[in-house]
Amino acid sequence: MLAPDGTRRPCPDLDRWVADVTPEQLRLMHRDMIATRRIDREGVALQRQGELGLWAPAEGQEGVQIGTAHALRRDDFAFISYREHGVAYARGAQPGDFVSIWRAEEHSSYDPYAIGVSNPQIIIGAQTLHAVGYAMGIQRDALHAAPGTRADQAAVSYFGDGASSQGDVHEAMVFAASFGAPVVFVCSNNQWAISEPVALQSRTPIVRRAAGYGMAARRIDGNDPFVCLAAMREALQRARTGGGPSLIEAVTYRIGPHTTSDDPTRYRSEAEVDAWRRRDPIARLEAYLRSMGELSDAQAQDAAALGERVATEMRAACLSMVTKAPLAIFDHVYAQPHSGIAREREQYRAYLRGFDDAE
């Protein structure tokens, strides 16, 4: 839809899905992509400074994350992996939410129900099944929806090219197809699973898996946020209208290391990374907006300033984080009173008290 240089190319299949998109909406996408990248850079910096244990950069993948997220409705629900902070940001996660996990203060941050995004999933592929189950719940709710209430939500699951090999992802597609569940699978094929090239996972484009389940699918340029928006809208509409699940394979690239612990020079060339840098999703949307005269310098500066603000808040939230009290580790293991945990907490409380007494 958008060429790497930002020129708009006709896309007969999908153009109608974005015919109504206003420049303002594109500017919002652009703004969120800038913020996502800024969050990323701050995350890496904080890690280097010893404030975070780890960071999993999404640099280069802002197109698919923001493009698809902007197609979602408030009442949809996204099940994400550890690398989809762009999705969480676009859905309303707060700056501090991105650091608490990687600072190892918490296993998750925001309330999933508040923004319609699950906690980031670390077990590769596991979240795809959760999305399908959630979508099956949507179907069941629709059976009893009060007249006039919306019952056509959709669930989304993001996952990587590496994840496509996991049995859970297969089973998710089997269930989704079997029940015609209103779910969209978004595979962010960023070419690598840590050091393993996508060719090790699949000798053929991952999108071709969908036909094996009788599922609709598209392979799109994941670095074109516009086409990501369009394809996602199409798939969501299919979900909302009883057309069942879809798979979107978004071809993109992980510009950074797998995580800050990774050393990608061991397994890929700078030339490869450079080639992908030239396909940058942010520059692309920016060029398009500029070419349309829809992004002024002031607007661009505003977007950058917002990104700075988010980064600053994220840093401030990070640095001001207070590790929870020791006994808080016993909270929320169970939802209801539990004799075992209660006793262990008491015993550990007594143990800690010994140190107070000693002092």
Added chain:
Amino acid sequence: MLAPDGTRRPCPDLDRWVADVTPEQLRLMHRDMIATRRIDREGVALQRQGELGLWAPAEGQEGVQIGTAHALRRDDFAFISYREHGVAYARGAQPGDFVSIWRAEEHSSYDPYAIGVSNPQIIIGAQTLHAVGYAMGIQRDALHAAPGTRADQAAVSYFGDGASSQGDVHEAMVFAASFGAPVVFVCSNNQWAISEPVALQSRTPIVRRAAGYGMAARRIDGNDPFVCLAAMREALQRARTGGGPSLIEAVTYRIGPHTTSDDPTRYRSEAEVDAWRRRDPIARLEAYLRSMGELSDAQAQDAAALGERVATEMRAACLSMVTKAPLAIFDHVYAQPHSGIAREREQYRAYLRGFDDAE
């Protein structure tokens, strides 16, 4: 290739794979199918008479089992499920081998290496991965094969339509495709997984899964033993010559209950079963052979007599089985000496001795 009434129809794709097949070879297939069915009937009878705990009938599926098994070479290796006794029989399993498991005397019977067939797998789909690993072993052996020795074996994995939903089957296909492993996946789509129709597992023919892995595939009439032979030869040749894995979906039908414990009247109609009875694989091959003048009454009687003999031997083996000595349950837990099991065996020996003393 063979119509339900046994007339030979041209099959441009596959004919060349069976151009050299002699009537004698077809008679051998016919004979093995008869024996397989006879084994089945005896198994059911023995179960009804209380001699077996359970039996999983293959009636109706002799075409795919014998057709594909006859395409195998001695040095190939098949990984089967609990329902593939036809494959085991064709590969040389002895009559008694079919009863020891269902009589619950042993977890498996024949030596897998003696006949190139794994012990029957009960965990749905698990064996598909074993076949892929075995095939990867073949690839590695080939690297060091002495000149003049054959290194082009293949592995086969049989599994059901229900199994196609399991994550393991997906992972098996992912690995097979990734490593170009010399393996053939044979999906015996018998329309049912216990009470669940295949439509619950897949809304689209299972054969279409293969393209998603970049794997060659064919959907064949599993009740046509001739086409099963042909398609299997094609796939095996692909495996032997570095062409990688293949999927064969053999469309067939389970005429009997899932097992002798099952009551299929709860979930399917007699009319459906009858329709499939009219597509019987044995009658089909027999009609073809007869129409060619290649099956005399005497030959047919010989085949039936062989089946009787097998059944008689199977019954005799069943009735003469002696449950192993109590302490034998401690054998073979480990391949090498193990202090824990040694002590437990001693303790149980002492415990049992107490009863002797008491007598």
Added chain:
Amino acid sequence: MVQMTMAKALGAGLRAALRDDPRVLLLGEDIGTLGGVFRITDGLLSEFGAARVIDTPLAESGIVGVAIGLAFRGYRPVIEIQFDGFIYPAFDQIVSQVAKLHYRTRGAVRMPLTIRVPWGGGIGAAEHHSESPEAYFVHTAGLRVVAVSNPEDAFVMLRQAIASDDPVVFFEPKRLYQVKGDVELDRPLADARPMGLARVVRPGTDVTVASYGAMVRTALDAATAAEDEGVSLEVLDLRSLSPLDDAALDASVRRTGRLVVVHEAPREAGLAAEVITGVVERSFDALRAAPVRITGHDLPYPPAKTEQHFLPDLDRILDGVDRALGRPNSLTGLQP
């Protein structure tokens, strides 16, 4: 009060749960038209429809995984695992997700799943159909684990499990499915004995025999036999395997001073070790002899024709009682 089999009692429990709470739904292989291979869900599909009684594709990780998603959406899924040995493909989703999501999200996401497991041996079945995997789940923090031993508990505890906001792995001894017992169908759940408490099913004074599931009946038989020899066994049905009812265990052992723990599962790192170690930690002074384990051996479940040598029976329990009482027993004279 009516007489019914455990199978029927479980069905009645599911029916009551489906009736009382529209968020309850059932998932499993063959649970719809067929009514499950044990017919526990017989009739529920026609009564509650396919939206609530869901035949699933053949994939256990998938079943548990989608149940998690349904719980995210506010449902209370009840899963039937067809046989004990088929729960392992779902292990990752159970251990890494079901058990951890509430903790992970600091209570934001609840996982009120009930995972029903037809369980254990003694039914002459093929491999993988007689497993006792409960210790795996007891060792997994974040899960509750219960086991039932009679129709009344089956009916009540299944509804309690479904009503619990925490995930519950629910073990049903297959070999008791057809055994009948009294069930009080109309007692309000609130009046029932809490799921977390054990029960003294036979009071006694000399040795505590703690057990659960099918072994409770065997322990009761042993108690009857022991009585003839003048030995009084107190039989405790643990009911809740995680958390254990420590108070009930301690109270009994403090009365008897002797403990035998019985289960079908293999011994090594099995539940008996936990029961005994807990008692030792808390009531060492009250123990008059070393507690004794009577369990399955540390083998894969053997072919069913030999399963009577694997499973604890009356005689093996009595031998354990002799050990606990310091009377001559099978280990007398053996090296430890």
Added chain:
Amino acid sequence: MVQMTMAKALGAGLRAALRDDPRVLLLGEDIGTLGGVFRITDGLLSEFGAARVIDTPLAESGIVGVAIGLAFRGYRPVIEIQFDGFIYPAFDQIVSQVAKLHYRTRGAVRMPLTIRVPWGGGIGAAEHHSESPEAYFVHTAGLRVVAVSNPEDAFVMLRQAIASDDPVVFFEPKRLYQVKGDVELDRPLADARPMGLARVVRPGTDVTVASYGAMVRTALDAATAAEDEGVSLEVLDLRSLSPLDDAALDASVRRTGRLVVVHEAPREAGLAAEVITGVVERSFDALRAAPVRITGHDLPYPPAKTEQHFLPDLDRILDGVDRALGRPNSLTGLQP
């Protein structure tokens, strides 16, 4: 004798195994070009080639499943599970196949797999990267389970595990990967201490502290601290978790009369319960006090910023020693 880190010693062990036996091959995620996320397999791909050092698709059940097939074909696969928390997707293949195939086939099919698991906490990692799942495998008959605590054992026991005709789950404490120790590279394997035996790493007289993996160092630190207070701890490195070295345990407890068992894994139905119950069964008369467990709590592994409250440390071990000695301790005055 050379000094090297445990990471290097493991790499040396793999190299030796690959060199000595052409049937040995390695499978895992990122073990090839990258050399593994911990660089244990660094250099092995270029040395032995892609046919023997195999980067696999991202699917743990698949990895174990194809390793089984390779074993069927006569190979001796060594698997690297990237982190402890990622072994669960392979649980079914491990429990239902790896552990049972030899038994199932009455010895016809051998499963000489080694499953290496970078293991445990204390490294400040994200969720699922600090798990201690060893009890699941100890409870699984048919597997051998070992844990190493120093570079020498890492080098030797890894080769022993690979040479074993039985499947071995091999636990490597991640937090000791970079700790150095002496390694004897040239000693023939036949002369090494058998994999199944424990080792007294510090003799003592008052209390036996039994542990394994990373906790052995913590126990040694505790022993040093205790010495200052005049208490002599005997520190036992269990090394083999299944089977346990009962003789070594009994011998030590018979000397000291007191036992503290330490591990990172949660307590409930964890390995400490097995160790203690076994000692109680065999050596009840020798116990002068109730054995004590110092373990992780019965929680999902908490966020790493709080992991020091989860993991046993020197002070918690000393508190346990106080308990074992009947001296004032943190539980004094608490309800049991």
